[in-house]
Amino acid sequence: MLRSPALLAGLLSVAIALLCGLERSGLEIRWVDALERASLDQRFRWRGPVPTTDEVVIVAIDNDTLERQPELYQRRAGTAALVRAIAAAGPAAIGIDQVYVDPEEVLSPELTARVKEHVLKDMPVGAGPEGQADSLLREVARELAGDGELAAAVAEAGSVVLAIHLTQDAGAGRPLPDPATLRHGRYGQQDARSPPFRVAEGGLVSLPELVAGARALGGITVEEDPDRAVRAIPAAWRVGDAAYAPLSVQLVAQREGLGRAELAFLESSLQIGGRKVPLGKGEAVLLNFRGGSGTFTTVSAVDVVEGRADAALRGKIVLLGVTYFGHDVVRTPFAIDLPGVELQATAVDTILAGDALTRSSALTDSLVTLASGLLVSLLFTSILRAGPLARIAGVLAVIGLDVAVAVTAFTRAHLWLALIWPLLAAVVAGAAALAAAYAGEALQRARLRRTFSHYLGAEVLDELLADPTALGLGGARRELTVLFSDIREFTSVAERLSPEDLVALLNTYLTPMTAEVMARAGYLDKYIGDAVMAVFGAPVARADHAERGLATALAMHAALARMRPALAERGAADLQIGVGINTGEMVVGNMGSADRFDYTVIGDAVNLASRLEGLTKTYGVFCLVGAGTRAAAPPSYAFREIDRVRVKGKGQPVAIFELLSGPAGAVASYAAMDRWSAALAAFRRGDLAIARAEWLAFQAENPDDPVVRLHLERLAGLGDQAPPDWDGVVVFTHK
Incomplete structure (x- = not known):
């Protein structure tokens, strides 16, 4: 939180907006209600007296x-x-x-009754001459x-x-x-x-x-x-x-x-x-x-x-x-x-x-409250790079905007818009973010002197010096491309080799693979046993990070072919690898503890890249890429959409694509791709008989394709009629 005052302010804004909705829907918070009514009175006084209709x-x-x-x-x-x-x-x-x-009651009730009875019953009008007392009684009766x-x-x-x-x-x-x-x-x-x-x-x-x-x-x-x-x-x-x-x-x-x-x-x-x-x-x-x-x-x-x-x-x-x-x-x-x-x-x-x-609705008041808090949180984003005085002025400006909006709605539209909740969101979010920003900057300056030793590359060092906010724990949210590669069936390969030969094999394999990453300005995040994790677009920002990741995958494919003789000498002539690439928004920066941390990336997009690498074994292809990478790829790269899947850890289905070729070379090519597209479309909409026919026709042209074989095996267990809740998505419960 200290590393991201904007996030802290945003979360507080959401919490206050939710509380506003609850209060406006019936939750009793007396002091807020009292202040809100007082603010309505103040709006009347600011507006001042107005003419009546004169009716x-x-x-x-x-x-x-x-x-x-x-x-x-x-x-x-x-x-x-x-x-x-x-x-x-x-x-x-x-x-x-x-x-x-x-x-x-002019007289007592009893006396009143007696006078009325006497005057109206015993002395009817016109009965004869009246005495002075009777005339007085008649006058009393009239009263x-x-x-x-x-x-x-x-x-x-x-x-x-x-x-x-x-x-x-x-x-x-x-x-x-x-x-x-x-x-x-x-x-x-x-x-x-x-x-x-x-x-x-x-x-x-x-x-x-x-x-x-x-x-x-x-x-x-x-x-x-x-x-x-x-x-x-x-x-x-x-x-x-x-x-x-x-x-x-x-x-x-x-x-x-x-x-x-x-x-x-x-x-x-x-x-x-x-x-x-x-x-x-x-x-x-x-x-x-x-x-x-x-x-x-x-x-x-x-x-x-x-x-x-x-x-x-x-x-x-x-x-x-x-x-x-x-x-x-x-x-x-x-x-x-x-x-x-x-x-x-x-x-x-x-x-x-x-x-x-x-009175505005609970939803409207909640949205206005949320907008007030989020406007404050924007003041603390790294994009603005505002100083403390500018941020304080910004918070005051948001408060003034809240008041202006409420007063304008009142005077122009006769609308009682919530004012206390938006003010509360602006003040609380602003105060918390200011405190977090001040504390975070102090921590960054204290860590600066002991941070350089953690970075060996000149490009990394240059970027960190240009943007010290990346030095603390946590990081920045950016769109990047992540690549995972892994040796298939590495356990069986390792069982055949002595520890010394296994180390020699890994060095033979990882050295050219690392070189291909570095040659395209990729950041070698880490080795995970036999796996390689690389990031493109960080720490040095690159607009074409997706293309660099795809070019690296093609280069790895070519490098693997070139190193076959050396691998054969190490007892792994048939070694195969799988590559998963995904592009998306992720957090990049220093992750770890206060004393030991690494510059790396985290987020759903990173996890999906790892899952895609694992799925290359299931589908039997060299490289799978996510929809984000496919969308960002130049026209010179060719792909085949092979499925829509829901991978472990994600609720939403994603489309996955096989990388076929690029300017630096080809991985695979297929005939009758129109058959493939027709089959995939029929499968998605639940026309399983049509999908089966189209895939069989495709298989006849591409008998060695493992992906069409996998789809036909799935169809064999489904019949010709899709289930009622069919969405054409394949669910994977394993990594």
Whole structure:
């Protein structure tokens, strides 16, 4: 990890992105959630207040109302007069942000009943002259009729939406009345597959005579986040089997003349006529706050009843609510004491403007987080060769980019994109990579003085001096070509010879083979007994490393022919070798311990080259190459694709090719190659009868080819019908 700060940063980025996905999918990480919500509030403040639609007006029971005409709020008859005054101004809809749960109590309930009974029963109107006491009782009785007055005013207005408060806590409200009583609060349509998950166990509903006269009912329940702020309103409550709408939805419907049938609660959105309102997590409408207290046009209730606000109310959605100091306030991004009625106004205005916030998906947030961390990791790649100050500046730039992307998505697309997770990825990945880079560079400088003795070639030394990052443990990821060669049946050869003769034989064989590697700028990685491992393209970079590897294989084939007389003298006249070549991405550098290490290559591409060398025994050919080498080879080299195999240690199948010839000579040649290609294609698609016929025809032209003989033997055990899961891939479980 210390040798590769970029890799460390990348792995940390992946881990943080996965954690982000888990958290966004339901894993509770409270401090991240708290910071994310705080960052959303900050985005509101950075954006600043924005204009409203100017379609919502608040009639406020404010301090001026309580000083001049307190009966407008304190008495139902006064509220009735206020409702009539609002209705007379011609609004599009009236929403009352109050719940009138209990009858008005001017006198005690017992005394109220006695007065009403006496006046209405014992003293019917027109029964005769009244005394002073009876006249006074009639006046008192009129004062006791406030509930009826308010109910009549609501019914006369014809456009009033009354509030209901619903709660999942049965102890926080009262038992709900018969659902039929609340029918005006329902959505006309709802998705039967996903009913609202908020089940109302209780709540507060206005008096039946008020509910009967209202045009609709709407919920005003708010839910606070853990930091006590309100950022959304519940979109629906379930009472029985029905979904109930919030006050804001009902008011917009009344303004646009929509019936209940045109209100729909769907799985991820609300439908209000032609309007579609997206829902966030928890079936809530994420509010797009316009500003702090006083953002919406607000008139005092006193001005309304005195006729000074008619022009302001005409054609508007009017919300009647309390704003006097300290009553019914909530915390929002712009204020810590926003009157509750302004929260309802915000909800209405958000729906009218069609700019409700949407929360990005867990996948999107994870990808943004991963991108943030990977951008930081790129700063620590060897390609950039950036210094510490440049890297720190780069990390700060990525952080600035994260903020800019989140703010732009918020202001331009009303999208709540994760910000804390991307910032966390950038900071953690950057800090870890900076620490690793600093420690790694210090270790490289300490090792530099004792490293030279491990390298004998001038080219190796030159490259290491030019790029000291290759001196530490680990290495760089590069595309290279690896060659493995091995003597076939070496064990049987060794059994026939004395130890001294065996050593002489190996020296006779390995000396020309090594020379062919060195002649083509290959790096002799190691001898593994009788095997040779060579790398092309490192340590000195060569763009044509694949061609050099192929040329070396052809040269080895020619060298083996030239040394036959010398091998015969050593008792190995029939010695044969196999060569495996593969090109691909691998890690090259110093591998080992802190005290003893070798410059070598590792990776899947290296392992495949070794497996290809082993498969030359199975297929009976001189040289097998991988698809990467075949693709990188110049046109002057000829190949035959012989199979698709899944070698031991690899899950994905690979195509393997036999090297036939090149500019320096030929290894093998075959007639009727069109037959071979047709047979291989039929074998791949499962037409085994066709494959058998084509290979038999090919064998007739090439009777000594061991590969076609092997394929025909395989077909003999398969019949003419391929298995259902046939993919034409041969699996090898041995090395």
